[in-house]
Amino acid sequence: xxxxxSFIFRQGKQIVAIGRNYAEHAKELNNKVPKEPFFFLKPTxxxxxxxxxxxxxxxxxxxHEVELGVVIGRTGxxxxxxxxxxxxxxxALAVDxxxxxxxxxxxxxxxxxxxxxxxxxxxxxxEFIAKSAIQDPHNLNLALKVCSQAGLWCAHVNAxxxxxxxxxxxxxxxxxxxxxxxxxxxxxxxxxMTLAPGDLILTGTPSGVGPVAAxxxxxxxxxxxxxxxxxxxxxxx
Amino acid sequence: xxxxxSFIFRQGKQIVAIGRNYAEHAKELNNKVPKEPFFFLKPTxxxxxxxxxxxxxxxxxxxHEVELGVVIGRTGxxxxxxxxxxxxxxxALAVDxxxxxxxxxxxxxxxxxxxxxxxxxxxxxxEFIAKSAIQDPHNLNLALKVCSQAGLWCAHVNAxxxxxxxxxxxxxxxxxxxxxxxxxxxxxxxxxMTLAPGDLILTGTPSGVGPVAAxxxxxxxxxxxxxxxxxxxxxxx
Ligand SMILES: [Mg+2]
Ligand SMILES: [Mg+2]
Ligand SMILES: [Mg+2]
Numbered sequence: 001x002x003x004x005x006s007f008i009f010r011q012g013k014q015i016v017a018i019g020r021n022y023a024e025h026a027k028e029l030n031n032k033v034p035k036e037p038f039f040f041l042k043p044t045x046x047x048x049x050x051x052x053x054x055x056x057x058x059x060x061x062x063x064h065e066v067e068l069g070v071v072i073g074r075t076g077x078x079x080x081x082x083x084x085x086x087x088x089x090x091x092a093l094a095v096d097x098x099x100x101x102x103x104x105x106x107x108x109x110x111x112x113x114x115x116x117x118x119x120x121x122x123x124x125x126x127e128f129i130a131k132s133a134i135q136d137p138h139n140l141n142l143a144l145k146v147c148s149q150a151g152l153w154c155a156h157v158n159a160x161x162x163x164x165x166x167x168x169x170x171x172x173x174x175x176x177x178x179x180x181x182x183x184x185x186x187x188x189x190x191x192x193m194t195l196a197p198g199d200l201i202l203t204g205t206p207s208g209v210g211p212v213a214a215x216x217x218x219x220x221x222x223x224x225x226x227x228x229x230x231x232x233x234x235x236x237x
Numbered sequence: 238x239x240x241x242x243s244f245i246f247r248q249g250k251q252i253v254a255i256g257r258n259y260a261e262h263a264k265e266l267n268n269k270v271p272k273e274p275f276f277f278l279k280p281t282x283x284x285x286x287x288x289x290x291x292x293x294x295x296x297x298x299x300x301h302e303v304e305l306g307v308v309i310g311r312t313g314x315x316x317x318x319x320x321x322x323x324x325x326x327x328x329a330l331a332v333d334x335x336x337x338x339x340x341x342x343x344x345x346x347x348x349x350x351x352x353x354x355x356x357x358x359x360x361x362x363x364e365f366i367a368k369s370a371i372q373d374p375h376n377l378n379l380a381l382k383v384c385s386q387a388g389l390w391c392a393h394v395n396a397x398x399x400x401x402x403x404x405x406x407x408x409x410x411x412x413x414x415x416x417x418x419x420x421x422x423x424x425x426x427x428x429x430m431t432l433a434p435g436d437l438i439l440t441g442t443p444s445g446v447g448p449v450a451a452x453x454x455x456x457x458x459x460x461x462x463x464x465x466x467x468x469x470x471x472x473x474x
């Protein structure tokens with residue numbers, strides 16, 4: 001992890017995560033596609049950096065949700081869609097880990113999502129990517145692979161072609177499928193609360209979410225389909 | 238506001254707020270008394286200090302909830318009830334402002350509470366009180382008075398006996414009525430997430446919550462029933 005990445009996310013105070021921002025994902029969990037954006041907060045204590053370990057507490061069914069993170073660079077409140085871009089410092093590849101069994105329970109009872117989303121290590125985050133390095137944030141591929149076979153390692157750990165096949169691609173989506181695009185998300189969030197430098201917006205996950213077991217490895221990539229270039233990787237044990 | 242108070246809350250990253258921790262309050266909103274503690278997160282961007290202005294957005298029914306705040310002084314995870322006291326730096330008188338109409342809607346739909354709890358200025362907070370200054374955090378009186386009469390000011394603003402009667406006491410409770418005491422709350426929260434210096438736990442509100450209108454003034458006091466001493470006041474416009 002670079003010093004800049006560490007600096008930004010250790011200073012940041014808010015993680016504002018958007019729910020159901022991809023129609024296919026809303027459907028796979030039997031949720032309606034929302035008519036307006038909604039968010040929940042994750043604590044910054046849940047960050048874990050590239051190469052780190054996602055801890056799965058006893059009794060928790062932990063789902064992976066790969067997401068594009070938007071890193072805020074300027075303080076703003078009541079920011080219009082037209083001005084939203086000026087709030088953005090850059091991006092990061094992230095995973096919104098979710099205690100799905102706990103979330104299902106609290107949803108039924110009308111209770112907050114905070115615990116289900118807030119466990120330590122439930123927000124893996126990749127390197128900070130400056131805004132200038134991303135051509136179009138609404139045309140990025142987000143992929144997540146889970147490597148479950150006990151005793152074997154993902155390709156990124158032992159770089160052999162043989163082991164590569166142990167990883168199964170679980171999520172492979174495009175940020176072009178967001179229901180609400182980033183300027184709309186910024187307008188919505190800042191109509192309620194001030195965003196400040198180091199804050200992170202998680203923009204929702206494409207379909208394919210599913211459980212991660214203790215010992216699984218997770219490998220995420222963000223790439224530009226136009227150039228084929230990999231912009232970020234995020235590997236978790 | 239003292240420099241120490243400002244320093245602590247401007248550095249703090251998490252506000253962890255407990256729901257339904259007083260039986261009478263749970264009942265007044267037709268909620269069940271919980272069998273175990275639960276929490277939601279408020280953004281630190283929602284702080285407003287003594288003398289500040291609580292902004293009530295258009296269309297929002299904003300309820301006051303006066304609460305004892307516990308200020309964390311040490312980093313901790315998986316802290317047992319027995320060790321919980323060592324995590325506490327001090328206390329503060331606080332209000333957990335709540336967009337009740339929005340919260341009612343999202344509760345019905347199983348959605349997060351974050352927006353309903355997270356508007357800017359929705360967490361008024363008083364002076365930091367060092368732990369040593371509080372004899373027993375489970376024997377404090379928490380009172381909240383709303384002064385609604387247009388054009389008149391609460392006693393704390395214009396200190397005349399005549400105007401004092403314009404304020405109506407809405408909440409007057411004792412922290413002795415908490416369902417889950419502070420050590421249990423710390424054990425529960427840190428079983429999920431790390432707490433760190435400057436973080437705030439809001440411990441729930443006694444009964445008597447109700448709406449605040451634009452232009453209302455709010456006057457809160459925390460006092461020690463043993464000595465009769467007022468430990469903190471928090472005044473909001
Ligand atoms: Mg998500
Ligand atoms: Mg925070
Ligand atoms: Mg409350």
